[in-house]
Amino acid sequence: MKILFNSKFLLHNSLCEGEGAYRIEKFKGKYEESDAIGEQYISLVHAHEYKNSILNACNNEDTIAEVELNKDSWEAAISAIGLSIEASKDGDFAVVRPPGHHAKRDKAAGFCFFNNIAIATQKLVNEGKRVFIFDFDGHHGDGTQSIFYESDQVLFCSIHQLWAYPYTGFAEETGSGKGKGYNLNLPLISGANDMAFYDKLNLAIKAGREFNPDIVAVSAGFDAYEDDKILSLKYSQKAFYECGLRLRRAFPNIFGVLEGGYHDDLMECVEAFVEGINIGARPRKNLFDTDMSVG
Secondary structure (H helix, E strand, O other), X not given: OOEEEOHHHHHOOOOOOOOOHHHOHHHEOOEOEOOOOOHHHHHHOOOHHHHHHHHHHHHOOOXXXXXXXXXXXXXXXXXXXXXXHHHHHHOOEEOOOOOOOOOEOOEOEOOEOOOHHHHHHHHHHHOOOOEEEEEOOOOOOHHHHHHOOOOOOEEEEEEEEOOOOOOOOOOOOOOOHHHOOOEEEEEEOOOOEHHHHHHHHHHXXXXXXXXXXXXXXXXXXXXXXXXXXXXXXXXXXXXXXXXXXXHHHHOOOEEEEEOOOOOOOHHHHHHHHHHHHHHOOOOOOOOOOHHHOOO
């Protein structure tokens, strides 16, 4: 798994203290830049009228979904889709802004305009693939859930903080129609730590293996991290490494797309997850664990 990044994402909503450029600025200069435009794929999930409304909002520098848009926001949005598609082809990790998992088919919300992971997934479904979307962002992926709620070709599973924005994602939400039983929410209470996350992760992986997907699409948000500004979950970086490790042990084909994470250690969290994916069953290079030291 490689990390895909482009510095154009830094120009969108750059000074915001919430979903701002500070989140991913460390990637610039460290990772080779990748570029792909995904405008042609928007229609896989979103209507033409909705697409035009976002384009016009960017050109007019409107404020939507708590974000002050500019002309660079449009380029970032369509590039985020493009890199998500590229990641899905080669099993890579797309570091993108704006995020996507709160975006519904016809509504922007929670810093999200186009649903990057849903668009990449729908393309795979159209190619005859069964897709397991695993969303471990600390906020529930309500947009992604709504898009595939009636599908039996996509298993959507979310681990997230209960009673946090967007105030959805209860265990009772299991899908409808053909999609009944293909939607799994595994909420955690405020303050939940690594061990609580691992318990839910094991349930998610078990469900994913029973679904027998062709590919796993990871909505990778890192706002459950202990130093996050917005949420109050308490994962360590080690939890993200362990998440990647366990996913790779269970599934051969995985790609990831960045969602949330509102702190200064986002790059380190992403790298821990990708390291877990890449190492698989081998021990981590950093074997010293301060939590286990004595004396």
